Amino acid sequence: MTTRTRFAPSPTGFIHLGNIRSALYPWAFARATGGKFILRIEDTDVERSSQEAVDVILQGMAWLGLNHDEGPFYQMQRMERYKVVLAQLVAAGHVYPCYMSVAELDALRERQMAAKEKPRYDHATTAHGDLKRVRFCPLYPRVLSLCCASKRLCKVWCHGKTRSKG
Secondary structure, three states: OOOEEEEOOOOOOOOOHHHHHHHHHHHHHHHHHOOEEEEEEOOOOOOOOOHHHHHHHHHHHHHHOOOOOEEEEEHHHHHHHHHHHHHHHHHOOOEEEEOOOHHHHHHHHHHHHHOOOOOOOOOOOOOOOOHHHOOOOOOOOOEEEEOOOOOOOEEEEEOOEOOOOO
């Protein structure tokens, strides 16, 4: 089995030392094990991503000698594939909808942090215990959450965009 590592910078600003550190470890591990180092551009924040930032990332990595074996792959170019997989997850019952708005989710997170609690989704607007009762409403934006065996949840699709906030 070939080792495959990746670096996935977000082109929302210029590359900095933290980015380089995050790239160095997977690059070095791939080189030490004869593996592949993959560059994935995490351009899902279309409002803040820029080609200028992508160019700086590519130039900086080349200047440092952190050459990638595959890529760069752009996340937004794979959006159709993600939609297909998401539809499969919905059909299989592996995701469920949350009808809280982004503002409501942010407010929930802020309340939990103010109370010194770990931010987590509280299932207030789902029928998580009975997934078959939940109906998808195409007119109302929703978040689709992954049903995990450990009951820890991962947001996978939020209001038509991927969302990385927990």
